[in-house]
Amino acid sequence: MQKAIVYVISAVVAVLVASSMLFVVDQRQFGVVYAFGQITDVVTEPGLHVKLPVPFQNVNYIDKRLLTLDSTDSEPMLTAEKQRVVIDWYVRWRITDPSNYIRNVGLTELAGATQLNRVVRNAFQEEINKRTVKDLLSLKREALMSDVQKEVLNAVKSSKPWGVDIVDVRLTRVDYVEAITESVYRRMEAERKRVANELRSTGGAEGEKIRADADRQREIIIANAYKEAQQIKGEGDAQASRIYAESFGKDPQFAQFYRSLEAYKASFASKSDVMVLDPSNTDFFKVMRNGASSVPGKK
Template sequence: MSPRLNMIIGLVALILGAVAMSVFTVDQRQYALVFQLGEVKRVITEPGLHFKLPLVQNIRFFDNRILTLESADPERFITSEKKNVLVDSFIKWRIVDPKLYYMSVGGDEMRARTRLSQTVNAGLREEFGKRLVHDVISGERDKIMDRMREKADIDARRIGVKIVDVRLKRVELPDEVSGAVYSRMEAERKRVANELRSEGAAEAEKIRADADRQREIIVAEAYRDAQKVKGEGDAKAAALYAEAFSKSPEFYAFYRSLEAYRNSFASKNDVLVVEPNSDFFKYLKNQGK
């Protein structure tokens, strides 16, 4: 191989190496800072292929996605009534100014997390110190989170970071306080339950008494109507008997005597003691007639 060919190959390799050292790719999930001799020369926020001066400039990448800062253990805060509460929270944040972020915390994510955690912790202590236990547990949780997001974002902007959200996952009383609170809640619930049972028993007695009264009224009205119908029936029967008697008194007397005989001797064990000359045997003695 001739020296000239070796020179050409070496030149091409040198050019390719220089091009490779001059080209870099920025992912859509990243920012890129171009440094020259330790000084930030450019901030690249658009993804794609970019160029730099080889050997003179170097690149450092930062995440532009929303990051989560979550407390490892619940923090203890004091309310305005001097009661302790345990608060479990998390922060959603992202880098919006990579140059300021680098200049403020040196691009160190742990330093940024520490700064944000201290800011939110101090703000929560202030907000909880203004409110009662009921307010921080349920009444004003949304209001606390909104105010903390606004206040923490103001401080975070100084290091090139934006606070997207601050959330309280859990707010509860410590174990040493929860037992007493739950006991009071249980006693209160039992008191309310007893009141409701008493009211229910009184209402039941009232309904039962009203039902008994209505039953007595219905039975009395039914008996009255029954007696009325019975009286009307007896009156009609008496009228029929009277009409039949008026048409043939002798036949009517004979028919009624037969009925009396049949009713008196319906069973073999029936015994009737009367005088032989009694009118009861009138038609038995006068068979021919």
């Protein structure tokens, strides 16, 4: 019975020792093997690997994927013309040499991100000090980002290399500080209002000009129409007078009779017209008074 217990305990110890000697490296990680605090091996290939049991050796894992570091502070920077601007940026980086990274940076990705943030910010500050706001907003910003990337690479590959690679550096936003931004917005608003007022005044002047020209043309058209109407009326009156004259010349009696009828017609055009006349002493009713005998051609 005691031998069986010994065998079981031995088997358990053997399993524990064997499990402490095996470790798995993921394809997204580096496996760093330590022996009493010193790096003895860096495993780059994924799979099952063997090491000495704890406490003789232990293993730590570091991410080998492409990492992104975003800017976190909003402290303003000075441009070449001493304008205070706030920028946003990001960096794409990866760990390429775990040994150098652990010796010179730290054991985790966070340690590298913290130090890299400081280096990138200092590089941006140095490059922005050389450029104007116009440069930061134009195509020259590409040159700025390239120069920053070079400076950061020089910093991480110095006499104590970090064991990292800087893949890309991007400047995503450039803006004035809040106080200056408000002032810029007010100036832009005032400028837009000035342009709007200028356009309104120009439009008003053009409108008055168009209305004046339309009124002038209207008066000219009315005057020309009145002139033509008077000419036509004069021609009609002349023709009427000529016809009347011819009528008088051919048959004066009939012309007088026709004129009398026209006068009757004009006199009694309205029911409300009232005339007080003496028929016996008035030539107006001569035709009515004489009857058919006064009609031309009648005997």
